[in-house]
Amino acid sequence: MYDFLYHKPSTVSEAVALLADPEVRPISGGQTLLPALKHRLDRPSALVDLSGIAELRGIRRQGDRIVIGAMTRHAEIQRDPSLNAAIPALARMAGLLGDPQVRNRGTMGGSLANNDPAADYPSAALALGATLVTDRRRIEADDYFLGMFTTALEPGELLTAIEFPVPEKAGYAKMRNPASRYVMTGVFVARGPMGVRVVVNGAGPGVFRQAEMEAALSANWSPEAVASIRQSSDGLNGDIHGSAEYRAHLVTVMAKRAVLDAG
Amino acid sequence: MPSVSLTVNGQPHSVEVEGRTLLVELLREKLRLTGTHVGCDTSQCGACVVHIDGESVKACTILAVQADGGSVTTIEGLASPDGGLHPMQEAFREYHALQCGFCTPGMVMSAIDLVEKHPQGMSEHEIREGLEGNLCRCTGYHNIVKAIAAAQEVMHGRRDTLAPAEA
Structure with missing residues (x-):
């Protein structure tokens, strides 16, 4: 230094x-x-x-x-x-x-x-x-x-x-790298004054909203509502810890868990 | 050069340092308190954990100047002046919670803060989670977890003396 x-x-x-x-x-x-x-x-x-x-x-x-x-x-x-x-x-x-x-x-x-x-x-x-x-x-x-x-x-x-x-509901789930413990993919879901929002961190170069999941959860706030929505891997991070496709897959898994976490 | 005034293990010190001097460098190289170890120097391994004002921190990732005015406790400051060990040190000995011993000072300092933050007591799982910031490459953590589980009973006053380890 x-x-x-x-x-x-x-x-x-x-x-x-x-x-x-x-x-x-x-x-x-x-x-x-x-x-x-x-x-x-x-x-x-x-x-x-x-x-x-x-x-x-x-x-x-x-x-x-x-x-x-x-x-x-x-x-x-x-x-x-x-x-x-x-x-x-x-x-x-x-x-x-x-x-x-x-x-x-x-x-x-x-x-x-x-x-x-x-x-x-x-x-x-x-x-x-x-x-x-x-x-x-x-x-x-x-x-x-x-x-x-x-x-x-x-x-x-x-x-x-x-x-x-202060939201009505909010939940978060993340998959951590098993060694570094940094986020591989995380999803924060919230329902409140700003509507329903689903935001992904860790998977891309910056945080981004997942519009398709937001629409699905607006209609039906449940893990099942997002279970069949696939995140595109375009533009996501791929590195020695996981491919862009793996991180895209994790978006759906973490979104389900985040909704469960929010209750 | 900036001057740092801090209390270390109850003793006041005033030391000239560089802006970039790390707290662990001040402790080891200026005050010759070499019980605090440097394992990785990248804030991952936890061998350098000390307490500042009762909170466990990684001394390799704090500037000495950031500790100005603080009260620092290192592994050397745990035993009583007559040599009586802190219950956590006693438990690490009784439960053989070490092999090479390099991680031990940081483990003990982290474990004490962890136990103090959980007056209701911790399960084995909670102890393992609480040790996330400390790496041990010898023991597989098993006896470290047992030692902390035993020490918390004494530290919270639920037992007067440490439960003996099974033979």
Whole structure:
């Protein structure tokens, strides 16, 4: 790892001022960034540690929405009573990320800003119709995820919170790689104010909605409704862990399990 | 160079580090606490697990500066000053929960956090799931799981002493 300067601001405005320099990167939990820096995949001149900014942390209910601060750690999300009552599928998802030690450090904002194709939260954010709040604007999840490791965030723009409308039902299922435990294919299903949504993560270069399954579940919310729908393998990821055809097959299997998980 | 002030096993320290210095490097190379191991350096194996403010974390994937102001506990900080072992250490010995011992410090630190987070007690399955972040290439985990199951009874006060392992 190349050396860098280190800053630990206590307010969002201080952090954003530091991040105006294009060679400066924010660090949240560091569970993805530090391994990347060890591999010298990036060479920031300075890191801005966001963990000293109290307003970025915590979970609160605000009317019909749950607001999660970007620096809230997976373990806190997993255990939060208000989230477990309102969107239990999201709390369960947090409990299936990484391992306990990664969950004690990694944050929701870090994951959503990184937008790894194998990340979990992007499918929840898109399926639940989340709003991603930054230091300067509000971005709907529909406009936020732009493909592999790419989001609508501008250089220096800081994700501060994620707002989730409380759904009627939501469920998630994923197949993990048996060794790395990264997602091979996951499906998040939700029914709520934004209608029925079925979102696939892990299988393609970014999260995507499965329109045929959404239509089927709108008419009949049951695992059987999606059981005969086949996902095309066009554009899906194929690698040493599994072919695009295998991942396409998993979309149907995980969709059935996600509906069962939602109940 | 940034300076880090932290408490390690109850002792306050103030150390000059580089921005890029990892917590595990601070512990092993500056403080000479070599009980915390580095197995993979890629946050997968868990040999480097320590506690910061009571939470288990992988010390190879935290910068030393990120631990500034924190209270760190390493494997060296578990036994009492008179040498009496922590119940989890005692259980690892009693149940022969190791062979080469390389993963053991991280296993013990993860296991303590795991037991503390589950005051209602854990089944064998839950213990195995809870060890997801720690790899052992010798034991097949079998005796590690047995040791943790036994230690939780003592840590939660349901037994005064460790249940002896079967001969």
